[in-house]
Amino acid sequence: MPKRLALPVASYAVLLVSALQTLVVPVVSNIQADLGVSATSASWVVTANLLAAAVFTPMLGRLGDLYGRRPVMLGVLMVVLAGSILAATTSSLPLLLVARVAQATSFGLFPLSIGVLREELPPAKLTGAMAIVSGMLAVGAGLGLTVTGLLMQNGGDYHQLFWLATALSAVGIAGVFLLPRREPVATGRLDGAGAAVLGLALVLLILPLEEGNDWGWGSARVIGSLAAAVVVFAIFVLFERRISHPLVTTRMLTHRPIVIANAAGLFLGFSMFAVFLAVSYLVQTPAGVAGYGFGSTVLAASVVYLLPGTAGGVVTAPLGGRLVGRFGAKATLVIAAALALAGFAMLAVLHDDTWEIIVGAAIVNTAVMFGYAALPALLIQHVSPAETGIANSVNSIARSVGMSIGTAFVVTMLTRNLIPGVPLPHESQYVWIFVVGAALAAAAGILVALALPRSRPVALSVREVEEEEVFGAAGLAVPAELVRKSAT
Structure with a gap:
């Protein structure tokens, strides 16, 4: 039982x-x-x-x-x-x-x-x-x-x-x-000290991004926090080199294909929460006060605008696995970046009608699902079987950090230059959020297309791709038999 x-x-x-x-x-x-x-x-x-x-x-x-x-x-x-x-x-x-x-x-x-x-x-x-x-x-x-x-x-x-x-x-x-x-x-043993140092470095990085509007972007606190983040990250790398069971191996921070995969994970995490928060704030803005928005309730923001793209992940995630099996991880990541570019660009230009917001957010969410399907398959092509677990763990960290940066960026954009007399951002600030998302999508697509080593599509079945995707999303080692097949 x-x-x-x-x-x-x-x-x-x-x-x-x-x-x-x-x-x-x-x-x-x-x-x-x-x-x-x-x-x-x-x-x-x-x-x-x-x-x-x-x-x-x-x-x-x-x-x-x-x-x-x-x-x-x-x-x-x-x-x-x-x-x-x-x-x-x-x-x-x-x-x-x-x-x-x-x-x-x-x-x-x-x-x-x-x-x-x-x-x-x-x-x-x-x-x-x-x-x-x-x-x-x-x-x-x-x-x-x-x-x-x-x-x-x-x-x-x-x-x-x-x-x-x-x-x-x-x-x-x-x-x-x-x-x-x-x-x-x-x-x-567990690398608790390494995790503590990493946590401190992440806080020092994200804190000034969140508080920059209040502290002043040129203030000593912002500059000092960002500089301290660089120093603590360097200490983290040196510390991880010296222990036998590191949280992150140095190779995971220097090997080009892995660095690109982690950059892609960072972007995908950014995209997910940037579109979540920006759409939620945008549709709840009262049009009669700000001149844009829908005056939506929390119920409508959740169910009408955000739920379709999220629930669609049940369909789009398996489709991403099929794309990886057919065209390979690199091509699927480029497709994901192109979709994110299209979704963010649509939201930047078209956000006056309900259907425009729903479709734009769903396109970005689909891009994230495709990207998440491709990353584990990409990683196992460039690491040894013994390293697949730690490679996926590092990629999981990158995705979470991207989510944090996406949240910080949206809040920063929406709490500066408010409409006089009204505690609401100008419509142009939402446009800039979506434009930056589109620009980052274009940069991610170009980076993956040009900087990743060429590799032929791997002859994996849909079942094998699905296994890779789940193990990788969980930050676990992909089974050795899948790694060997992908490496051939």
Whole structure:
């Protein structure tokens, strides 16, 4: 009986991950109003979660290898439960940020859940099970947006969202508790010091990007924080060179194909949250006051404008896998960049009608799904079998950092040069967000097309591509037999 629970429990855990990620996106402005803080400060409710996820995810995957996945999953869910209760009961921004950092440990449930499937299911059922679990990322994101809209209609209290997260976490604990106990699959130690240094470097990088409007872009605090980020990143690299079980190997930071893959991951993460937040803010802007926008409710912003593109991931993610199998990872990444360019360009020019926003956001979301399908296949072509796990972990960090930068960029653009007498940005500031997204998409496409080494498309079946995609998205080692085939 416990073995039969592996798939439903893993599916639920991954659904919880993505639901917690999107629950707060449409209500950042509500949190700002309730707490009486600036838009920049309120945006840390999203940014702090993503930054913490960048550090926690590879660490928790490693802890699952060292101590067993079931106990680590239980520990994660208990931390998420505690964070959700804190978020549901506090009206303090610092405590809410602590709660969101605690909830960020949920990102580790994805690699841990894939590990559970590998332990409990026979090979013949593994690929189909992983496809179902991976699909829960899109389903959970859509569910999070839908539930947010429903709970927040008619002026609902955003604390309800965190009470819901509390209940969902409790159900997850009960499910994971029923899983069978397994022995750890690895020995060694966790690079906690490296993770702490990386976390400090990321905070020093993102903090001035978030606070630049308030601090002044030429101020000593902004320049000093960015300079300190460079120094701490350098210390991180030197530290990782000297230990036997590093969080990130030096090769992952210097090998050109891997650097390009990580740059692409950074861009894809940026695109996902830039379009999420920009569209959410844009459609909720009252047209009668600002001269643009739709005066949308949180329900409409969630369900009408954001949900179609997110839910479409159930279809577009498998399609991305087929593109990789047919044309190769490099070509698929170029296609993804071209789609992102088209989507952002459309939003920059056409954003006066509802259908224009829906279609533009859906195109960008499709580009992200295609890119996420291509990255694991690209990485395994350029690393040894022993390095696929760490390569995917680093790429996972890059995607999370990109999400954080996307959030910081949107908030920075929308909190400067406000309309006189109205605490709202000019329409041109949204246009600039979309223009920058399009420019970055063009740069990413050119970088991948020209700088990546030429490689012929790999003769992988759709099933094998789907396996690569799920392992890679989870930051795990791709099975050696797939790596060998891709390298031939």
